[in-house]
Amino acid sequence: MSSSSSTSAPRSSRTSSPASSGAGCHENATPRDEPMNTSDTTHPGDPWAGTELPRHIVRDAAGAPVLTHALSTREGRPWADLAWRIPHVDATHCADVLLAALRGWALSTDDEALAGALIARGARVVRHAHSYSRDLRAAPAPVAWSTPETPGGYQLTAVNRSAEALAPLLLKAYPPGHPDHSGWTPEEARNEVARILAGELLGPLLPCSGLALEGDTVVGACLVTLREGSPPHGGPWVIEVYRNPAPRYAGLGAALLRRALWLSTQAELPALSLVVSDGNPARRVYERLGFQHVGSSRTLELPT
Ligand SMILES: CC(C)(COP(=O)(O)OP(=O)(O)OC[C@H]1O[C@@H](n2cnc3c(N)ncnc32)[C@H](O)[C@@H]1OP(=O)(O)O)[C@@H](O)C(=O)NCCC(=O)NCCS
Known part of the structure; x- marks a missing residue:
């Protein structure tokens, strides 16, 4: 557990792994005030809306929402934590939008399909973690x-x-x-x-x-x-x-x-x-x- 902590644990849990960030029970997260490429509202059904963290929405070129997330910084990168794909948005479409909108960002999600689509497009896994409470x-x-x-x-x-x-x-x-x-x-x-x-x-x-x-x-x-x-x-x-x-x-x-x-x-x-x-x-x-x-x-x- 060390380095800033945020683990994106799915609705059912959350974490971060430090291949590059020394972290044990957490990831080093620094909350960000300024959203980048995202708008700061939430979306109906967002399972993370109850976390008391502001949610941000990423939209595709047509203006349709594809993803919501909390915003922080991880090791100097903007970080889309607790990322949630909007229902019925295809994982590959979502990944394509994110690669353009959030170039160079960190992103944490419990969404296996989205993670897989991002990895197939060159994203690097830096932590696989489990949340406990x-x-x-x-x-x-x-x-x-x-x-x-x-x-x-x-x-x-x-x-x-x-x-x-x-x-x-x-x-x-x-x-x-x-x-x-x-x-x-x-x-x-x-x-x-x-x-x-x-x-x-x-x-x-x-x-x-x-x-x-x-x-x-x-x-x-x-x-x-x-x-x-x-x-x-x-x-x-x-x-x-x-x-x-x-x-x-x-x-x-x-x-x-x-x-x-x-x-x-x-x-x-x-x-x-x-x-x-x-x-x-x-x-x-x-x-x-x-x-x-x-x-x-x-x-x-x-x-x-
Ligand atoms: C986490 C930690 C504080 C727990 O301390 P503890 O209560 O004394 O528990 P132990 O370290 O003795 O045991 C934890 C388990 O790890 C195993 N373990 C401990 N050292 C190990 C090692 N070097 N290699 C492999 N397994 C090891 C133990 O066998 C035990 O497994 P078990 O539950 O099946 O018996 C301690 O393991 C630690 O300091 N780990 C390194 C830092 C760390 O990972 N912190 C947690 C980050 S989330």
Whole structure:
């Protein structure tokens, strides 16, 4: 989960994958104010209309709407997130319109037919991801999670360390071969963590975020922010969770998540959500902790 987070999860879920963007539980999204090549209204039946994010419409040369989406920026590119093809618009026609109207953009969608048509026309898949959410109103965290056991008795605390202390572990947790390996330099990793801590990436850091400490050393982190939009595809969001990869720390990530779920329940947050890249075994940890799969999507880069 790192880099800006938006996963386009279909109606039934959402995420982003960092072949090129170091990201774990999110993609690095920066909301955009100015629509490009799109108009800013919505369309009847749009399943994403309830996300509280402004929707934009892309039209073909005849002025007929072909697609709606939320607008942000991903790694410097304009990004059509949560893209939804208008019913009865042929996927190939939609793809042809998008390649002309959104040249060089990123686009996330759960629409397999549209993704396939875009890929056939030269779009590159940069992430295939799955969205998860635990509804804390329907399924509050149990009291036992107020003091989760940790594998080696490590101390779980609030986030009381700087980006400098958290960043080296972030690089260690996403080694080459990990589906979310970023290829970041230490400086880039530090900047990423600094932006998360400062609330610059996906909303302000929430107090249910936590660290695992071994003495004075950070051996795990769970960073939760308040994304724009509402659950399960916005709202309280696990933007990062990672631990020291050495086997003796196994279970530490789940302990930090239990703590976050408990504190979120106490704070009356509606849900905790996240996105995980396809192929990341962390997915099973989330399922064991009661996160429900709410959708899957692909993020594509459209040719310039
Ligand atoms: C996600 C994470 C915090 C979970 O921590 P945890 O609760 O301690 O859980 P573990 O890492 O022990 O186990 C998670 C699963 O990954 C598997 N796993 C862990 N390390 C692995 C490795 N190097 N290679 C393959 N599988 C691995 C475990 O066997 C386990 O699978 P299981 O559920 O079938 O038993 C931790 O795996 C991590 O830091 N991963 C790297 C960063 C990451 O991917 N973060 C999540 C982004 S969405």
